[in-house]
Amino acid sequence: MIFNLEELESPELKSDACIIGGGAAGITLARKLGSLGHDVILAEGGSLKYEQQSQDLYQGKVVGDQYYDLMATRLRFFGGATNHWAGHYAPLHSYDFTNKVPGIQTAWPIDYSAFNSYIDKAREIFPFRQITPSKPVLDGMFEKIDHITSPSPARFGPKFVDEIKASQNIRLILHANFTGVEHTDGNITKAIFKDFLNKSLKISAKHFVLACGGIENPRLLLHLNETLNTNFGNKSGLLGKKFTEHPMGNIGQFIITNQSNYDALNFRKEDIFEVDPHSDFFQPSEQFFKKHKTLNFFMAMVRPSEPEPEVHNQIMNDLLCTAPSLGEKISSRLLKKQLQCYGTILTSQEQEPIEDNRIALGEEKDQFGIRRPILYWRRTSTDREHIKKIAIEFARLLAEKDIARIKLYDWVVDSSLPVKTRRPGGHHHIGATRMSDGEESGVVDTNCLLYGTENFYVAGSSVFPSIGTASPTLPLVAMTLRLADHLNQQLIA
Amino acid sequence: MHARIADDVNKELHSRKASKMLGPLENTMNRRTFIRYLCISFTGIVTFNALGKNKYDIKLDSGYEIRNGWVLTTADLYDI
Numbered sequence: 001m002i003f004n005l006e007e008l009e010s011p012e013l014k015s016d017a018c019i020i021g022g023g024a025a026g027i028t029l030a031r032k033l034g035s036l037g038h039d040v041i042l043a044e045g046g047s048l049k050y051e052q053q054s055q056d057l058y059q060g061k062v063v064g065d066q067y068y069d070l071m072a073t074r075l076r077f078f079g080g081a082t083n084h085w086a087g088h089y090a091p092l093h094s095y096d097f098t099n100k101v102p103g104i105q106t107a108w109p110i111d112y113s114a115f116n117s118y119i120d121k122a123r124e125i126f127p128f129r130q131i132t133p134s135k136p137v138l139d140g141m142f143e144k145i146d147h148i149t150s151p152s153p154a155r156f157g158p159k160f161v162d163e164i165k166a167s168q169n170i171r172l173i174l175h176a177n178f179t180g181v182e183h184t185d186g187n188i189t190k191a192i193f194k195d196f197l198n199k200s201l202k203i204s205a206k207h208f209v210l211a212c213g214g215i216e217n218p219r220l221l222l223h224l225n226e227t228l229n230t231n232f233g234n235k236s237g238l239l240g241k242k243f244t245e246h247p248m249g250n251i252g253q254f255i256i257t258n259q260s261n262y263d264a265l266n267f268r269k270e271d272i273f274e275v276d277p278h279s280d281f282f283q284p285s286e287q288f289f290k291k292h293k294t295l296n297f298f299m300a301m302v303r304p305s306e307p308e309p310e311v312h313n314q315i316m317n318d319l320l321c322t323a324p325s326l327g328e329k330i331s332s333r334l335l336k337k338q339l340q341c342y343g344t345i346l347t348s349q350e351q352e353p354i355e356d357n358r359i360a361l362g363e364e365k366d367q368f369g370i371r372r373p374i375l376y377w378r379r380t381s382t383d384r385e386h387i388k389k390i391a392i393e394f395a396r397l398l399a400e401k402d403i404a405r406i407k408l409y410d411w412v413v414d415s416s417l418p419v420k421t422r423r424p425g426g427h428h429h430i431g432a433t434r435m436s437d438g439e440e441s442g443v444v445d446t447n448c449l450l451y452g453t454e455n456f457y458v459a460g461s462s463v464f465p466s467i468g469t470a471s472p473t474l475p476l477v478a479m480t481l482r483l484a485d486h487l488n489q490q491l492i493a
Numbered sequence: 494m495h496a497r498i499a500d501d502v503n504k505e506l507h508s509r510k511a512s513k514m515l516g517p518l519e520n521t522m523n524r525r526t527f528i529r530y531l532c533i534s535f536t537g538i539v540t541f542n543a544l545g546k547n548k549y550d551i552k553l554d555s556g557y558e559i560r561n562g563w564v565l566t567t568a569d570l571y572d573i
Binding site: 252318319321322323325326392395396399400405406407408409410413 | 551553557559560561562563564565566569570571
């Protein structure tokens with residue numbers, strides 16, 4: 001069933017579970033709990049379609065490195081960010097659940113294999129094809145990996161709106177903008193909403209789940225603590241902090257020096273499931289992490305889909321200037337048409353979680369009196385050191401095997417230079433309400449329950465302590481299915 | 494040496510009508526590189542470094558160097 005808040009006659013509603021936010025997490029949770037027979041209210045601040053008045057509530061400031069406008073990096077209507085999701089899928093690995101680098105906390109407080117069973121369940125929701133198993137390459141230091149981009153990414157709004165409309169257990173309330181809660185010593189009794197004409201709605205429930213995205217989740221919790229004079233989820237002082245992204249960018253150019261050596265890196269033809277024909281993705285092996293002590297990353301050798309003679313010419317000229325003998329050999333192979341490939345090296349790296357990268361409340365308020373967010377974000381010196389170390393090692397191995405030569409951009413080799421990239425990140429908002437096994441070290445517990453409360457949960461990418469280089473959409477749906485199992489147990493107890 | 498490489502390649506390119514793929518290679522090597530190349534050819538030692546070290550030229554462990562951003566083997570540079 002679907003309602004607009006302004007159409008409701010009663011100012012108060014009651015349900016088993018009140019889910020705040022109709023994005024990937026909120027919709028997944030509502031569908032799952034509804035299918036188990038529980039009475040669910042799903043409160044969405046926007047409408048079924050894009051509306052400017054709703055999107056304007058996503059205004060905020062960014063302080064630090066170049067980053068996207070906070071209005072552009074998310075969408076505020078039913079379906080949330082899945083409405084512009086690119087459809088990438090790269091898996092989490094067992095080592096992503098560990099501390100890969102001494103002194104950098106990336107470990108998860110839950111077991112990888114148990115979580116991975118929910119990944120399998122989440123995959124049923126997405127139209128992803130089968131993934132090609134990774135293949136060890138470059139002396140076992142790297143793995144050639146499959147990297148899936150769905151040709152038709154799941155838009156959760158259009159995909160599930162009819163199902164929710166027909167459901168007798170789910171009430172979707174549109175234009176329900178979350179503004180606060182009522183509680184008694186951490187037992188949340190009501191969530192408060194307003195529409196754009198300031199009409200109020202209070203929802204009573206046994207359990208509440210905040211599922212508003214990786215920036216809004218910490219922002220709204222900071223707002224609650226400020227207005228209620230509480231410290232929910234913040235005994236650790238980490239609410240809003242340790243935000244991470246996937247710093248991205250083209251770090252250099254490459255030219256293939258021996259085509260048969262390059263071809264040997266690839267999957268066997270019989271193993272390939274529609275792999276992107278223009279890009280080759282590589283990820284480090286556990287052996288690499290043990291030796292080099294870096295966070296996770298991937299390297300993609302991206303070849304142009306159409307020949308770009310000017311770029312090719314520029315790369316060759318540059319190589320001839322630098323290493324004339326090598327350039328001469330490659331020129332000779334080019335003339336014999338034994339080589340064709342050149343391109344750019346794209347990377348995405350796991351970021352060091354530091355407290356300075358955070359969501360905070362600014363002075364400016366939105367139309368509901370909630371302070372707009374400030375995102376403090378920069379690449380750390382560790383991020384810069386790691387990408388330099390990783391890029392050099394990758395390039396060194398390709399040279400050693402006479403596969404390719406890589407020219408790294410100045411900002412990669414010299415970490416003091418500003419980063420030059422058109423894609424500063426992946427629009428991935430991670431970790432600002434991080435999960436932990438104790439309230440001294442995180443914001444939510446291993447069941448996503450907000451510390452200091454009895455029945456207020458957080459869903460979405462903000463609970464991940466780290467994310468490797470995985471795209472967060474599938475893992476956050478998996479985590480939400482896990483939360484649904486927990487809430488189901490609570491509701492039937 | 495510079496002229497020989499450029500001439501040979503251009504000759505081949507024009508003869509194969511493939512100039513769009515690579516383009517003319519005149520003036521591809523600058524003076525510094527040319528001097529370096531001569532030094533390498535005649536001495537085979539690293540004294541050429543003093544002739545014009547790039548800000549980002551870095552010697553790595555075990556036979557690798559970064560030159561002008563390129564990660565190269567010693568053999569790439571010194572024609573060993």
